[in-house]
Amino acid sequence: MPETINTDLVVLGGGPGGYAAAFLAAERGVQTTLLDANAKPGGTCMHVGCIPSKTLLHVADLIHLGHEAAEFGIAYGKPEIDLAKLRAKGDKIVDMMSTSLLKGCKDRKVNHIVGRGDFKDPHTIEVSPLTPGPSPGGRGVTITFKRCIIAVGSIPAKLPTFDIGSPRILDSTSALRLESVPKTLLVVGGGYIGLELGSVYAALGSSVTVVEMTASLLPGVDADLVRPLFARLRAQFDKIHLETKVTEVEEVKDGIKARLEPSSPLPPGEESGVRGEFAVFEKVLVAVGRRPNTATCGLDKAGVEVERGFIKTDKQRRTNVPHIFAIGDAAGEPMLAHKAAHEGKLVVEVLTDEAHAEWDPRAMPAVVFTDPEIAWCGLTETDAKKQNRPVKVGVFRWGFSGRATTVGRNDGLTKVLVDPATDQVLGVGVVGAGAGELIAEAVVAIEMGATAKDLAMCIHPHPTLSETIGEAAEFLHGLSSHIFVPRK
Numbered sequence: 001m002p003e004t005i006n007t008d009l010v011v012l013g014g015g016p017g018g019y020a021a022a023f024l025a026a027e028r029g030v031q032t033t034l035l036d037a038n039a040k041p042g043g044t045c046m047h048v049g050c051i052p053s054k055t056l057l058h059v060a061d062l063i064h065l066g067h068e069a070a071e072f073g074i075a076y077g078k079p080e081i082d083l084a085k086l087r088a089k090g091d092k093i094v095d096m097m098s099t100s101l102l103k104g105c106k107d108r109k110v111n112h113i114v115g116r117g118d119f120k121d122p123h124t125i126e127v128s129p130l131t132p133g134p135s136p137g138g139r140g141v142t143i144t145f146k147r148c149i150i151a152v153g154s155i156p157a158k159l160p161t162f163d164i165g166s167p168r169i170l171d172s173t174s175a176l177r178l179e180s181v182p183k184t185l186l187v188v189g190g191g192y193i194g195l196e197l198g199s200v201y202a203a204l205g206s207s208v209t210v211v212e213m214t215a216s217l218l219p220g221v222d223a224d225l226v227r228p229l230f231a232r233l234r235a236q237f238d239k240i241h242l243e244t245k246v247t248e249v250e251e252v253k254d255g256i257k258a259r260l261e262p263s264s265p266l267p268p269g270e271e272s273g274v275r276g277e278f279a280v281f282e283k284v285l286v287a288v289g290r291r292p293n294t295a296t297c298g299l300d301k302a303g304v305e306v307e308r309g310f311i312k313t314d315k316q317r318r319t320n321v322p323h324i325f326a327i328g329d330a331a332g333e334p335m336l337a338h339k340a341a342h343e344g345k346l347v348v349e350v351l352t353d354e355a356h357a358e359w360d361p362r363a364m365p366a367v368v369f370t371d372p373e374i375a376w377c378g379l380t381e382t383d384a385k386k387q388n389r390p391v392k393v394g395v396f397r398w399g400f401s402g403r404a405t406t407v408g409r410n411d412g413l414t415k416v417l418v419d420p421a422t423d424q425v426l427g428v429g430v431v432g433a434g435a436g437e438l439i440a441e442a443v444v445a446i447e448m449g450a451t452a453k454d455l456a457m458c459i460h461p462h463p464t465l466s467e468t469i470g471e472a473a474e475f476l477h478g479l480s481s482h483i484f485v486p487r488k
C-alpha cells in the first residue's frame with residue numbers, strides 16, 4: 001500500500017530557498033514536510049553550485065598566492081596537484097555541510113522525504129522513489145498538503161549545437177567533478193559560471209579560451225568594474241573572444257573541433273578576433289545561462305501558471321493558486337541563493353504572522369567570485385543610464401588603499417552612487433580581492449537609507465579594504481584624504 005503523508009506545509013525542493021523556508025516554518029510551529037530528490041538537503045548551491053565551486057576557487061586562489069609570493073621574495077616552485085585529494089576534500093566539505101542540514105531537519109522536526117515529486121492535483125504530490133526498493137521516501141509515497149512552497153531551482157541551459165552526446169562537452173555540473181585537467185578548454189559563455197570555472201581550470205594548468213557572444217564579459221555589469229577583471233583574465237587565459245559564438249562542433253580523435261564565428265555582422269572595417277576559424281579543444285564547457293526547472297514536476301496538474309519558464313508570482317511569492325507559493329530560481333531572476341533564501345523566509349512570514357509582508361528589498365547583492373571579485377548592489381551605473389536617472393558617483397581607486405597595496409592587489413575600484421538631490425546611497429559597486437565581503441556594508445547602508453555623508457562619517461578601520469567604501473563616500477563630500485580634487 002502506498003504510504004500517504006498529510007502535511008500542513010510541503011516544500012518542494014531542498015535548496016537554499018527550500019530549506020530556509022522549511023526550517024523557519026517548522027520553528028514557527030507549522031507541520032512541515034521537505035521533499036527533495038537528493039538524499040541530503042542543499043540543492044544546486046550545496047551539491048553542484050556555490051559550495052563546490054567556491055572550494056575550487058579557493059584552490060585557484062592558493063595557487064595564485066603561491067605565484068604572487070615570488071614578488072615578496074618567497075618561492076614555492078611549481079604546484080603539484082593531486083586531483084583525487086582535491087576531489088575528496090570538496091566532497092568532504094559538501095558532505096559535512098549537507099549532513100548538518102539533515103540534522104537541521106531532525107532538530108526542527110521537519111519531515112525530510114527523498115524522492116521526485118510530481119503534482120497530481122492542487123493538494124497532492126506523488127513521490128517517486130529514486131532507487132528501487134525501500135528508501136527514505138521510497139515505496140510510492142503520496143503527500144497531501146494544505147499549503148505548498150515550490151522551490152525547484154534551475155538547470156543549465158543547453159544549446160543544440162553542443163548536443164552531440166560527447167563526454168568532452170561539460171556543463172557546470174560535470175565541470176565541477178574535475179575528472180581531469182584538460183590541456184585545452186573552450187569555455188562558451190563569459191558569464192558568472194564561465195569565468196569562475198574558467199579561472200579554476202586555468203589555475204590548475206589548462207589553456208583556456210573563452211568565447212562570449214556579446215561585446216563584454218559579464219554583460220550588464222558596469223564596464224569599469226569588469227575592466228580590472230578583464231586585464232587579469234587576459235593574463236590567465238589563452239584567449240578571450242568577444243562578440244563570438246560557436247556555430248559547429250564535431251568530436252575528433254583528440255577532442256572537440258569547434259568553429260568560432262563573429263556573433264553578429266561587424267560594421268565595415270571592424271575586426272573580430274575570429275573569422276570562421278576551426279580550433280580543437282580537449283574539453284568544452286558550455287555555460288550560457290540557467291533555466292528554471294519547471295517543466296518536470298506537473299505544475300499544470302496543480303493549475304500553477306508559468307510564463308517564459310518561470311512560475312508567475314505576486315509580491316508575496318504567491319502563485320495564481322492561492323495556497324501555493326514559489327521562490328528562488330524557479331520564480332524569477334536573479335538566480336541567486338541568497339535571493340531564494342530571503343524569499344523563502346518572506347513566504348513563511350506571510351503564512352505565519354505577517355499576512356501583509358511583501359518582497360521589497362532595496363539592495364540585492366551579486367558577487368562574481370573571480371579574481372578579482374566583482375560585487376554590486378542596488379542601482380548600477382548601467383541601469384541608471386538606461387533609466388535616464390541622474391546620479392553622482394564617488395570613485396575610489398585601490399592604488400591609494402594601504403591594505404590593497406600591502407597585499408599587492410591595488411587593481412581594485414570602489415564606487416558609491418548617490419541621489420544628487422538627497423545624497424542617499426542608491427548603489428555600490430566594487431571590483432577587487434574580497435569585494436564579495438565588502439559589499440555587505442553597502443547592502444546595510446542602502447537598506448537603512450544611509451546617505452554618502454553617513455558612510456563618510458562612519459569610521460572605517462585602518463588599514464582595511466573597507467576604507468575604500470568610506471573614501472568613495474568621502475570623495476563625494478570633498479573629505480577624502482587620498483583623492484586630491486583641485487578647487488575650481
Ligand code: NAD
Nearest residue numbers: 189190191192193194211212213245287288289290335367
Ligand atoms: P550568465 O547569464 O551569467 O552568463 C552566460 C553568458 O553566456 C552570457 O555572458 C551570455 O552573453 C553568454 N552566451 C549566451 N549564449 C552564448 C553563445 N551561444 N555563445 C557564446 N556566449 C553565449 O549564465 P551562467 O554563467 O551560466 O550562470 C547562470 C546563472 O547562475 C547566473 O545568471 C547566476 O544567476 C547564477 N550563478 C551565480 C553565481 C554567483 O552568485 N557567484 C555563480 C554561478 C552562477
